[in-house]
Amino acid sequence: MNFTPLLVFLHVSGVVVWVGGMFFAYTCLRPAAVDVLEPPFRLKLWKRVFDRFFPLVGVAVAFILVSGVVMLARAGFxxxxxxxxxxxxxxLVMTAVYAGIVAVPFRLLGEAVAASNWPAGGNALGSIRKLVGFNLIVGFVTIAVATLGRWL
Ligand code: HEM
Known part of the structure; x- marks a missing residue:
């Protein structure tokens, strides 16, 4: 039995959750939150959004890495x-950036929100925004490489 279609399905599903989630957060939720919420509410909202999103990304990353490496290994490196x-x-670059976000600015955001320290929270959120923006661009480049690379 050829399991490649199932592996590609799991792989691309993980990509949809991760890159699609970053795209929505960056292009829709962020400008809307800036428009209507004062900093304390905005920072609390992002803390709760990331509390849900980052664990889901962790699962998506596991699906992407495992399915991707299995496909690579089956073809022969x-x-x-x-x-x-x-x-x-x-x-791997995207995964390292994701791990870095969770380890540092997301932790700092949680500490700042718990202490009602809004300037510190704003700094942490700014770092997360830059790193998510970076991963969003690398994510689209990776999708282009994955699909358009067949032309090479
Ligand atoms: C991290 C390790 C990764 C490995 C080892 C890996 C490996 C692979 C392999 C072997 C395929 C099958 C390609 C084919 O059948 O032509 C594939 C498909 C794909 N990968 Fe990855 N991948 C990784 C990460 C990613 C990431 C981070 C993204 C996007 C952000 C991505 C997007 C895609 C897409 C869209 C396809 C479907 C391509 C198609 O069927 O035309 N991959 N990947």
Whole structure:
């Protein structure tokens, strides 16, 4: 039995949750929250949004990495096309940035919100925004590599 379609399904589902979630947060939720919420409410909202989103991203990353590496290994690392290796490298960069967000600015955001320290919370949220924006761009580049790479 050929399990590749199932692996691609799990892989792409993880990508949809991760990159789609970042796209929604960055392009829709952020400007709307800036428009209508004062800093204390906005920071509390983002804390609760990320409390839900980041664990889901953790699951999505696990699906993406495991399915991706299994597909690579089945094809043989040496025989795999170049764009698969590029996808692997970009995926590892995205994963490292995600882990960094959770380990530092997201933790600082939680501490600032708990202490009602809104300037510190704003700084932490600003760092998260920059890093999520970076991962969003790398995510789209990776999708382009994954799909358009077939032309190479
Ligand atoms: C981190 C390690 C990763 C590995 C080892 C990996 C590996 C793979 C492999 C082997 C395929 C099958 C390609 C094919 O059948 O042509 C694939 C498909 C795909 N990957 Fe990845 N990938 C990784 C991360 C990512 C990330 C982070 C994204 C997007 C943000 C991504 C997006 C895609 C997409 C959209 C496809 C479907 C391509 C198609 O069927 O045309 N991958 N990946």
């Amino acid at each position: 040496a025989q795999a096309p170049l764009h698969w290796h590029v996808m692997f490298a970009l995926g």
